[in-house]
Amino acid sequence: MAPTRFSIVLDNPVGAYFPGQTITGKVILVLDQEKNSQGLKLKLNGEAEVKWQEGIQGQSGSKGFHEKESYFHTKIVLLGDERATTDISIPAGHHEYPFSFELPLSLPSSFESPFGHVRYDIEAVVKRSWKFDYSTKLMFTVNALVDLNLRAPLAEPREVTKEKSICCLCCKEGPISMRIEMPRTGYVPGDVIKFSVASENSSSRPIAAIVVYFIREIYYRAQGRAKSVQEEIVKKRGPEVQPFLSESWAEEIHIPPVPPSDLGGCKIIEIVYMLKVTACIINTNIQSMRSCI
Structure with a gap:
């Protein structure tokens, strides 16, 4: 049975940051019964991606163009051990796991368009042995300062x-x-x-x-x-x-x-x-x- 609640809550309710700022928040996990897991991990990602098609897709001569650019990819262990080989027990009830992460100084602003984007997200994952993991994701915005x-x-x-x-x-x-x-x-x-x-x-x-x-x-x-x-x-x-x-x-x-x-x-x-x-x-x-x- 899935958690009653599994979410990421940022201390900044707007969810917008400047490069170099520290993101703080917490992961909330609510269980109605005890669960075994390999731990709780947080993944923070920043990347740009472009993709477009030239010609009619599926016809001879058509070609797709794709490129990615990564700015950071960070993992934070909130519960358990990165190298853990045995499960740990998470009791039923309301659990909160605080986290903080300092953004790199040189980051492009968030951007969305039909052919490309610059995106930033936080993903929390409860790892489970021989079962599907539980995961939740939250997007946040970066606004680069222009002097x-x-x-x-x-x-x-x-x-x-x-x-x-x-x-x-x-x-x-x-x-x-x-x-x-x-x-x-x-x-x-x-x-x-x-x-x-x-x-x-x-x-x-x-x-x-x-x-x-x-x-x-x-x-x-x-x-x-x-x-x-x-x-x-x-x-x-x-x-x-x-x-x-x-x-x-x-x-x-x-x-x-x-x-x-x-x-x-x-x-x-x-x-x-x-x-x-x-x-x-x-x-x-x-x-x-x-x-x-």
Whole structure:
């Protein structure tokens, strides 16, 4: 018969930690009758994994790509002996086994996506001779600290300009130019990105809107191959720009809770955030610039 209760309880109810912090908690085991076992062990794991398929699975030419990266794998014996060869008796009743573990200093932030993840978990296992083990698992979160003061270039203003001519039948129209400016390029969740866009339309065709996208691009690497996926996080729509006129537009984007660009030592997943500015013209999209942040 399985335990009435077998669970891991962290002293931090949120279950989120910084690299270098100490995780403390307890394993609770409630038995309605005496059990024989080889002891109680705790396993703490941190790893990254990427996996994707190219081509149609099962068809000729399709191939899967897979890579793993381990950050720590630790065992703690809470009851019994690691080398025990005989069973020990655990009496009926409520039992609590405290534990503590100091996280390594260099750990990437937790991350989840369809093609890869960075995960951290704690697993408690009651070993039993000639029987199925009892086990329970708890995930926890690591948030790597990012000190923008150590990255001086991120505090500098940035300006990107692009110009493009459009064609109407056989005629080449005057160019459309756009310039985006930001006071800095280093931000953290909760910050506000303030930007301004200046647009000049020297063509005879109206610009329906200037659109700024806050985009996350994720790169996955496995077996010498790379895969990238773009995700739109926030979109801001700006003004129209009539033919032979110019417009200036200032706006803000509030950064939601997102994992940092630098996952902190993860070599198989890379995250890049950027602003992409697009001039929307009928049958033509001028993707004028990308400014990474």
